[in-house]
Amino acid sequence: MSTRDTIVAISTPPGAGGLGVVRLSGSDARSVAEGLLRFAGGVEWKPWTAALAELLDEAGNTVDQVVVTYFAAPRSYTAEDVVEIACHGSPVVLRHCVARAMHGGARPAEPGEFTLRAYLNGRIDLPQAEAVHDLIAATTLHQARIAAQQMEGSVSRAIAPLKAQLVELIALLEAGIDFAEDDVSVASSEQILGRIRPISLGLSKLVDSFRFGKLVHDGLTLAVVGRPNVGKSSLFNALLQRDRAIVTDIPGTTRDTVSEIFALEGIPVRLVDTAGIRASVDVVEKLGIERSFQAMADADITIVVIDLAREVEEEDRQLLRRAGGQGLHIVVGNKADLVADVPGDLELLPVSAKTGQGIEELRRRLITLIAPDGFASPQAGLITSVRHELLLKESLESLQRTVNAIDFGLPHEMLLLDCYAALRPLDALTGATTADDILNHIFSTFCIGK
Numbered sequence: 001m002s003t004r005d006t007i008v009a010i011s012t013p014p015g016a017g018g019l020g021v022v023r024l025s026g027s028d029a030r031s032v033a034e035g036l037l038r039f040a041g042g043v044e045w046k047p048w049t050a051a052l053a054e055l056l057d058e059a060g061n062t063v064d065q066v067v068v069t070y071f072a073a074p075r076s077y078t079a080e081d082v083v084e085i086a087c088h089g090s091p092v093v094l095r096h097c098v099a100r101a102m103h104g105g106a107r108p109a110e111p112g113e114f115t116l117r118a119y120l121n122g123r124i125d126l127p128q129a130e131a132v133h134d135l136i137a138a139t140t141l142h143q144a145r146i147a148a149q150q151m152e153g154s155v156s157r158a159i160a161p162l163k164a165q166l167v168e169l170i171a172l173l174e175a176g177i178d179f180a181e182d183d184v185s186v187a188s189s190e191q192i193l194g195r196i197r198p199i200s201l202g203l204s205k206l207v208d209s210f211r212f213g214k215l216v217h218d219g220l221t222l223a224v225v226g227r228p229n230v231g232k233s234s235l236f237n238a239l240l241q242r243d244r245a246i247v248t249d250i251p252g253t254t255r256d257t258v259s260e261i262f263a264l265e266g267i268p269v270r271l272v273d274t275a276g277i278r279a280s281v282d283v284v285e286k287l288g289i290e291r292s293f294q295a296m297a298d299a300d301i302t303i304v305v306i307d308l309a310r311e312v313e314e315e316d317r318q319l320l321r322r323a324g325g326q327g328l329h330i331v332v333g334n335k336a337d338l339v340a341d342v343p344g345d346l347e348l349l350p351v352s353a354k355t356g357q358g359i360e361e362l363r364r365r366l367i368t369l370i371a372p373d374g375f376a377s378p379q380a381g382l383i384t385s386v387r388h389e390l391l392l393k394e395s396l397e398s399l400q401r402t403v404n405a406i407d408f409g410l411p412h413e414m415l416l417l418d419c420y421a422a423l424r425p426l427d428a429l430t431g432a433t434t435a436d437d438i439l440n441h442i443f444s445t446f447c448i449g450k
């Protein structure tokens with residue numbers, strides 16, 4: 001794959017739309033575009049200015065009226081010459097436009113190649129490129145905000161000072177070794193440890209931010225479980241604030257699990273409504289029960305629903321025990337509208353899926369469970385990528401080995417090896433030393449035209 005070719009792709013989603021954009025990038029972008037366009041006011045190529053033109057077929061007939069924008073290198077998305085042709089969004093017209101561009105010498109772009117070029121041309125670093133993908137994939141505004149921050153370089157900005165301190169430490173150790181005979185004082189163990197500490201602390205904080213960053217990025221799964229007819233589906237709908245699961249009076253009708261996504265403070269939550277859990281001989285019902293336990297095992301958080309209008313039975317208690325043993329959960333007493341007072345022996349949140357009583361409080365409790373420290377405004381340097389987390393941890397471990405080496409009184413040459421080992425993952429993270437296969441892996445997850 002040559003990075004010198006001029007590339008072309010449809011950058012808007014497939015299908016018909018009001019507009020569809022074909023993007024060209026490379027040194028021949030303008031000349032290729034000239035081969036398929038007729039400009040209303042003659043060819044001018046004023047950068048960063050929209051111009052009206054006609055898109056032509058092979059015979060010179062007009063097939064669309066388009067708006068053409070030229071972004072001159074290096075002030076463009078890819079840092080190369082970019083021409084964007086905004087057509088009316090007919091798939092045939094867009095495909096024709098691409099075919100004509102290819103006829104004129106452009107090559108179809110690989111997935112993510114526009115962003116790859118922006119990276120290879122040094123306009124953005126790797127975390128910024130990865131954030132482009134996240135921004136496009138965002139399902140909540142909160143995700144988009146975090147991705148936009150990362151596109152601005154928040155990840156690298158958070159890492160840069162730590163990396164600089166590490167490089168300084170390496171320089172100090174190197175100098176101590178190189179000039180040992182020239183009386184350059186070798187740093188003391190305390191000095192070295194004193195320098196490692198803030199780096200480790202900074203890296204740890206970033207690694208910790210992944211706990212929340214992962215939620216923002218991947219969302220979480222919430223299972224709603226309870227005996228048949230306690231009101232799981234109704235509660236599910238109350239949380240979703242629209243009708244999704246079918247509500248009925250016949251116990252055990254929600255045999256399969258149903259799932260929907262809703263946003264809780266910008267975190268996408270996949271809500272799984274499970275079949276009624278009941279000690280039953282009914283085969284289908286039994287399958288449902290197994291699914292419920294499975295859903296609980298797979299869920300990040302479980303909501304156990306108890307029917308306040310009925311006696312608490314052994315099954316309820318079994319369910320509570322199971323949830324308690326499995327981690328984060330909230331116990332909800334539903335149908336609070338039917339009872340005068342709530343039994344005191346169970347610690348539960350009274351709600352009514354019917355009247356909406358307690359639903360807001362339930363949302364609040366969920367938020368507290370998810371983010372005990374509160375939802376700060378998007379933090380600077382929030383880590384949302386598994387790749388970043390792994391590399392940060394790797395760096396942190398190498399630093400820890402450095403500390404151990406000092407404790408063992410090992411020579412500075414040995415410490416240096418660990419320091420370099422701590423530096424490498426940081427380089428890989430921000431893209432300074434990234435192998436091709438990693439690049440391929442990252443950019444192949446993009447779609448074509450991005």
Ligand code: GDP
Nearest residue numbers: 228229230231232233234247248335352353354
């Ligand atoms: P599931 O089997 O646990 O999913 O229960 P459903 O959501 O299908 O509800 C079973 C029955 O209880 C339906 O008739 C609902 O209308 C009713 N129901 C659900 N929640 C409430 C509530 O808070 N108050 C009252 N009075 N009825 C409810």
